[in-house]
Amino acid sequence: MTKVVVAMSGGVDSSVAAHLLKEQGYEVTGLMLRLWSEPGKENSNRCCTPDSVAQAKKVASILDIPFYVIDAKDIFYDKVVKYFIDGYADGITPNPCLACNRHIRFDLLFNHAMALGADFMATGHYVQKFVRDDGMHLLRRAIDEGKDQSYVLHVIKQDILRKVLFPVGEHPKSIIREIASEIGLPVAKRPDSQDLCFLAGEDYRTFLQRYEQSSNLPGNIISTNHQVLGTHTGLHNYTIGQRKGLGITTIDPYFVVKKDYQTNSLVVGDARSLGTDRLIATEVEWSCGSPPSLEFDALVKTRYTSKPAAARIKMSNENASEVMIQFYDLQRDITPGQAAVIYDSDVMLGGGIILSTDRSELP
Amino acid sequence: MSEKTYFDFAATTPVDERVVEAMLPYFNEKFGNPSSVHLYGQRAEYAVETAREIVADYINAEPEEIIFTSCGSESNNLALRGVTLARRHHANGTNTIITSKVEHHAVSKTAEQLRQFFGFGIDWLPVDDFGVVNPRTLKSKLNSSVALVSLMYANNEIGSINDIQTMAELCAKNNIPFHTDAVQAAGYLPLDVKKTPVDLVSLGAHKLYGPKGVGALFVRNGTKILPTITGGGQENGLRAGTHNVPYIVGFAKAIELLKVERQARIEHVEPLRNHIIEGVLEKISGSKLTGHPENRLPQHASFVFKNVDGNLLLSMLDEKGFACSSGSACKTGNPEPSEVLTEIGLEREWSLGSLRITLGTTTTKDQVDHFLAILPNIIDLNRSLTAKR
Secondary structure: EEEEEOOOOOOHHHHHHHHHHHHHHOOOEEEEEEOOOOOOOOOOOOOOOOHHHHHHHHHHHHOOOOOEEEEEEEHHHHHHHHHHHHHHHOOOOHHHHHHHHHHHHHHHHHHHHHHHHEEEEEOOOOOEEEEEOOOEEEEEEOOOOHHHHHHHHHHHHHHOOOOEEEEHHHHHHHHHHHHHHOOOOOOOOOOOOOOOOOHOOOHHHHHHHHHHHOOOOOOOEEEEEOOOOEOOOOOOHOOOOOOOOOOOOOOOOOEEEEEOOOOEEEEEEEHHOEEEEEEEEEEEEOOOHHHHHOOOEEEEEOOOOOHHHHEEEEEEOOOOOOEEEEEEEEEEOEHHHEEEEEEEEEEEEEEEEEEEEEEEOOO | OOEEOEOOOOOOOOOHHHHHHHHOHHHHOOOOOOOOOHHHHHHHHHHHHHHHHHHHHOOOOOHHHHEEOOOHHHHHHHHHHHHHHHHHOOOOOOOEEEEEOOOOOHHHHHHEEEEEEEEOOEEOOOOOOOOOHHHHHHHHHOOOOEEEEOOOOOOOOOOHHHHHHHHHHHHOOOOOEEEOOOOOOOOOOOOOOOOOOOEEEEEEHHHHOOOHHHHEEOOOOOOOOOOOOOOOHHHHHOOOOOOOHHHHHHOOOOHHHHHHHHHHHHHHHHHHHHHHHHHHHOOOOOEEEEEOOOEEOOOOOEEOOOOOOOHHHHHHHHHHEEEEEHHHHHHOOOOOOOOHHHHHOOOOOHHHHHEEEEEOOOHHHHHHHHHHHHHHHHHHHHHHHHHHH
């Protein structure tokens, strides 16, 4: 019998994933990671709270599958939480989910699943996997466009991707909820999780105020032509493209154009000065094995929630681990630290972490 | 998947078929309340009183010295709370509890509560590297302020056996009540309360092929003790609440079978257990036996492995079909080394990697051999994963 270890969180998606696999005739085991919580906030942390563990355990009992919890607190802190904190200190906007998928889910957890004798690991991510003619395993955007999670899965290496299943990606979320309630899972009505799991429900800015003060000092808000317009409360507290809450009065609406960590100033400008159209991405993983060619056209997403935009992709080095991406149109919110993920239509080819972004000379 | 192997008989045993059979009539046929006057009540009362005689006989006690409870933990609670509070009332100036750090939580947490909320002091006795209390240490601590001494007969986690005989005699000489938690020991070790001057003994049914949810406390006649559950006056006024008749009957049946079969059970498990200990220590580098090498429960093997995640080890073994236990077992993945393993002086790198294997009547040589065959690989794999986090 083929054995699958399902990464369970106590939520709807991974619970139904386990159910679907069991229905398909796999031998299923549930596995959960005990992740890091801020000391004293263990109970309000979103996932892996005692409550989530209890929930996942209950689901496992209903599905009649074995269930285990693995301690990953230290490594999660080192690879994900610290990356998040240090990233802000370094002046980028890190995406901890990418770090988690790279170092925890599709590495540590995967290895534990294999150690438990699994042939495959499965998760509750909304993405579809298919096998290309040449035998490569590739990811395609989820049936449910609004739920698609391919953006955070570009970090999976091909040899691991071959052994991963995503059973919920082939269904709309509404169906997944229906299945959950049909089979009587207690999680059917739990709201979708949104924020970062280790934030214990609070805003990331509040969290950072406790952990990373060095780069969170007040400074000047300046215009693109170097006029001082006001004072910001710390660069952490702003995102590129942000319009509201700047505390300055201008005739036209002003947006955050850039966060200049060198001078601790927040650069703002009107809609015309907003946006960049070029970026360098590093640590590029090609889920498809290798890039289709040294230079090609593709669609690129620069945020989890952004729409794919047309761009020209050029390899910057021989092993294609760094790329230059030139968009055909200005993009409002390209942010260093987030991922640039490359698609051929709805097929995810790969992606990397945005190192820098700028605006090419307009004709 | 291959057949499952149960290696956790110290956690609980299956209920013997013959015990189930003995219990069944008392659910609906002879369902009466032993406190009732009518014939239904009389039949139930007869069943409970016969059960009491059987349990009493097993440890050579008088029937009225057996108090049925809901489990071993309740027995421990009744012994500690009941005796210390009564002693303070009757014997002024007794305000200290002597116990050890390797006791079951049903003893240690009860003692802690008595300290925190009832003003008792606790004298924690140290244990040696095997988890055993030295009677001479106990002797040096005995004085007129001691309300109760509570020391376990055999340790649940590491299997070591205490010298109950000597320690009970020391307490008797000083007129200090002595309680022993014999929940783990009762299935294998002899106890004769006429020869061993213990005053209180805790027993539980589900470690000896009886049902969960029933236990007993031996209370020597004349021992001052207060009830912890007050009410209808059942059990000599020491434990109120309608008798759990079918379970009490089941407990007695299990004891009856134990009396006949104990020697055969020991002869069955002991060689298999020795085979496991020898095999593990020989095949696994960085392994240690925990608890005493000879003076231990005959079905009990317990180890620590250096730089192994005990929790993960249990998961891996379970997936291979072996149900075992661990001193650091934690179902929420938040491992802390057990107090027992810390108390016997093990460093964290050892104590987090503990494994307990306890055998029973259905254990076979094949199961043991299969276990020894798969364990080395599992430990290697575990170490390589543990090293990465």
